[in-house]
Amino acid sequence: MAIIIDENTKAVVQGITGYQGSFHTERMLSYGTKIVAGVTPGKAGMEVHGVPVFNTVRDAVEETNANASVIFVPAAFAADAVFEAVDAGIKTIVCITEGIPVHDELKMYWKVKDSNVTLIGPNCPGIISPNKSHLGIMPPQIFMEGNVGIVSRSGTLTYQIAYNLTKLGIGQSTVLGIGGDRIIGSDFIDILERFEKDKETDLVVLIGEIGGTDEEKAAEFIKDMSKPVVGYIAGITAPPGKRMGHAGAIIEGGMGTAESKIKALNEVGVEVGKTPMEVAEIVKKKLKR
């Protein structure tokens, strides 16, 4: 099973002829991901690492029946790329691009929502269902197939925790970063819902950080989940009013502190690890039961 992507995922890479697009296409292909087409306007007929390039997503979908897209286009063109993918019939979009204007992100959010399309990101590391498919920029070798789902607002921190799990012999069903921006296509609840339904997933790790109230809302959802959830929240030491890298990682008007998030999660029975290592250990303990 796994969620969102699996061996049936056939992806288009939007912005395939750019440096990032080309580099990561090669990495995704070498992991075994089915990258069936690339899109760069004006570059139809080219090939990138053996993948045919089209002028439009519509053309790419018509030729290849792609059902997913990974977006690497520059921030100024990212919203247009998402709209194009949706209208071409793509059902899963992973938007890697960072630095997208937030008013564009609002439009992206409602466009995919209107069309029942899944958008992961923007400003995210992507998604991997180990041994099945990888859409994004993660280091795939650190993951191992298994029964733990990971959903995270952070990239590197996700790798760290997945790495810790893998070292303990605990594999993952699907691992994904939902993105560090304030407005993202899928939030914790969207993903938790899927993990809850996924037969391969027995436990979920939620990696949050300061800013917003997404973790607090997730806690409300977790209350009714049947599967155990283990948490981690970054940013205990972050001062209010300062962005910690991610546009979304900011404590504003007293909202979104790590303390409030940890409290909300604890209240619904989520054990929150103090360190990435402790998270892996809690998972191990819980799975043993």
Add this chain to the structure above:
Amino acid sequence: MAIIIDENTKAVVQGITGYQGSFHTERMLSYGTKIVAGVTPGKAGMEVHGVPVFNTVRDAVEETNANASVIFVPAAFAADAVFEAVDAGIKTIVCITEGIPVHDELKMYWKVKDSNVTLIGPNCPGIISPNKSHLGIMPPQIFMEGNVGIVSRSGTLTYQIAYNLTKLGIGQSTVLGIGGDRIIGSDFIDILERFEKDKETDLVVLIGEIGGTDEEKAAEFIKDMSKPVVGYIAGITAPPGKRMGHAGAIIEGGMGTAESKIKALNEVGVEVGKTPMEVAEIVKKKLKR
């Protein structure tokens, strides 16, 4: 049963303090329609024919649990009124107002579509489920409860045909005018779908006119309907390029002639009456079988 409105319909009148709003509120009330509130900004606290007036639809819905709205506000404010009703949680909107700018109508269409709200009109005479509820400006005395549904692009012509049916002793389940504009909230198919499902309706009369391709599309739908449909199309003598009163009643670029519509209907087994009287006679004949 009946469709869209019945004895459980509790309606707000938007623009109740205007001349039209007030006049027709009295008529609807006297027919037994549950008009539970009126809305005119700045007029909260007033009463019109015993109906309490509120500043906003939201207030009206909170106080009265209204589930429908009839809109009589001037054309310049009609789109805003529809948006307000939708966001206040109203599920059935009948927009009587004529002369609404077509770009506003496009927005209205997508707003109600997004929220799964039923919009009848604009520029329509409304809807009546005889002896149950009447939202609009029809002459209710000519209708009789029964098993024939009528859906029409015209007002007076609807009355004429309903009157002919009533005189022949044939009653109606629900009668409604979908409006004479080019962009309307519900088209023939939306209504035919409901009549097809309605247990009280045994036969449907479809009254079309020149312009657009709505009747042709309806024909495609009728092909798969289990209930008989009888048709009437006005405008055989209308010249191309001239609007026949309704903004939508215009033959443009060779599209939308009465001939093409009659042909499409005939092809799917719909008998099309040459005169309003003949329509009633065909209905009578069909019901006897």
Add this chain to the structure above:
Amino acid sequence: MKLHEYQAKQIFAQNGIKIPKGKLAKSVEEVEAIVREFGKAVLKSQVLVGGRGKAGGIKLVNSVDEAVEKAKELFGKEIKGHLVEKIYVEEQLDIDREMYVGFTLDRANKGIAAIVSSIGGMNIEEIAAKHPDKIARKTINPKWGLWDYQIRELLYESNMPKEYFKEVFGIIKKLYNVMIKYEAELTEINPLVVTKDGEVIAADARLNIDDNALYRHKDLAELKDYTEIDQLERIAEQKGLNYVKLDGNIGVIANGAGMSMATMDLIYLEGGKPANFLDIGGGASAELVKEAMSIILQDKNVKVIFINIFGGITRCDQVAEGLIKALSEMKVGIPIVLRLAGTNEEEGRKMIEEFLKQTKEEIVLVETMEEGAKKAVELAR
């Protein structure tokens, strides 16, 4: 409301779309002066009807003398029933290629239809039929407006040559802005010309504004050319009546657009010919009925008038009152077939019956609209 080419072009230019150099002339003398300035020129009749070119309304002139001669031909000429009173004089373009860009209301898909073709000059239906590979069409959802990827799709799907991509991309964007900003029902550049110098320029311009939105565009409303509208239709519009002149001899008055059309159709089915469409609307006053009578009577072809009223909001007694007023104040002299049904039917009929005792005008009261049509056709023979 349709704008003339010269008006539409002015608006295009204000919105960043390149147009040829041009000036409006209302007399042969003005044409002469402008051509003296331009050298070679095109004289374009400003009439609100398609296919001007084929109908001889557009003339290339290569000298002042030729301009004067052609201008004399054009002024006063009738093109598809439209009188030429204004000529737009434009520089001649050195045309390398013709293309097409247009937007129109998309009733079926509830949006704005965007149409682009890499060839142009002929009408768009013709392009669609003859060169389906050179034309692209897309519906723009009003929720989101026009996005760049849609423009790219239009360009690729219409097989637009790459060298014009950038220019045409910009023009599509600007023309869409015109469509939205002025609440147009249709706007079109056909042909969109590429000159031998590589300039991309709107050689023609169409812009039809939604009449219902004119209250938000007062400056455009002032551009309305009333000389282009049939005089009776214009008067009717001012009185609040929907009137369309036709070429039959049976005048029709009814309430409701559908009812009016149905009445015309009945006349036709009985072998007669309607002289007009006239809808007095819902809840008409006696005064309005009188106005309707007066408009129809100005059409000298009319031999009989069929008044067909189904009273809902409209009250039959009001209609009778209006009719009596009209007959009292003006000489009608032709028979009237009258059918009154619905609200206050009895009162109306009684009023007419009373009136008939004291007038020499002929009013035939009928029971149904079918019967009325039959009678009217008989009387018109």
Add this chain to the structure above:
Amino acid sequence: MKLHEYQAKQIFAQNGIKIPKGKLAKSVEEVEAIVREFGKAVLKSQVLVGGRGKAGGIKLVNSVDEAVEKAKELFGKEIKGHLVEKIYVEEQLDIDREMYVGFTLDRANKGIAAIVSSIGGMNIEEIAAKHPDKIARKTINPKWGLWDYQIRELLYESNMPKEYFKEVFGIIKKLYNVMIKYEAELTEINPLVVTKDGEVIAADARLNIDDNALYRHKDLAELKDYTEIDQLERIAEQKGLNYVKLDGNIGVIANGAGMSMATMDLIYLEGGKPANFLDIGGGASAELVKEAMSIILQDKNVKVIFINIFGGITRCDQVAEGLIKALSEMKVGIPIVLRLAGTNEEEGRKMIEEFLKQTKEEIVLVETMEEGAKKAVELAR
């Protein structure tokens, strides 16, 4: 990017929102000249921080002498860590009532939050807590934008007195346009003042623009006041590094924002205090690592540096190379705790081990980030 009050007001005025008469002064002499012109005035320190008033950054002056005296006090004063270098001199308003209108990004509902209050002057959280009946809040969906009924609902729900409806209605509309047009994250008028003459006027102005959108608003980008940003943070920004200065003594370098925060947190859990947040991002070059080192070393509080890298796209050998370069080119003089894991971990560690043989700088290689934090805290004591 936050705009100063005087900059935001200029934009408000350009968009039809009334503002008081005012001029910017950069010296006591300029203040003096302006107050000489205005008579009575308000001196408002232009610092990008909330609560200026309570912190003594705003002074009413009723004479030129008083203005000079207060201006001298204000210039050079530090308000919540921000140095006063500019004073906006405004006419005094005869205030009858204070209200509030604001828009801000609504993360939870994925839209624009509209907030209106019929009272103002204090901060909006305080109004919400103390006068919940005087405040109204609504989410505007970006698909449809702000509609009139929403403005009416905001006015009614905030119990806005009827006599201000029309004016405030217009201001809400205009302020929303500012929010959208300039791609703001937040814009606010607090207080929105009604003067004794009945004028409704923006007495204060906040406008924060989305940094990611500045490329579309070049004119605004030029208004950026770099003096308001910590110098080190400014330099880091120019180098493409995310750096936030904190007040601890353990410098932190990590890749990824979450990872950087987690590293800070670990230090805190071990009883230490991080000196900064510094994210070198994904796929950092050796050069960028060197720059990161150089920025941290400029913070004189730093006693130890903890470099925590989990290599995904980032290659550990690149990080090692950058670190070696930094240590070769500048004198560090404080211990470095280094944790390298992931891509090319072995190569990186080997490079460091080799380098350690030829340098006097102290580099402690650790296996895990938990161990690293512990070690760094030890070394900082």
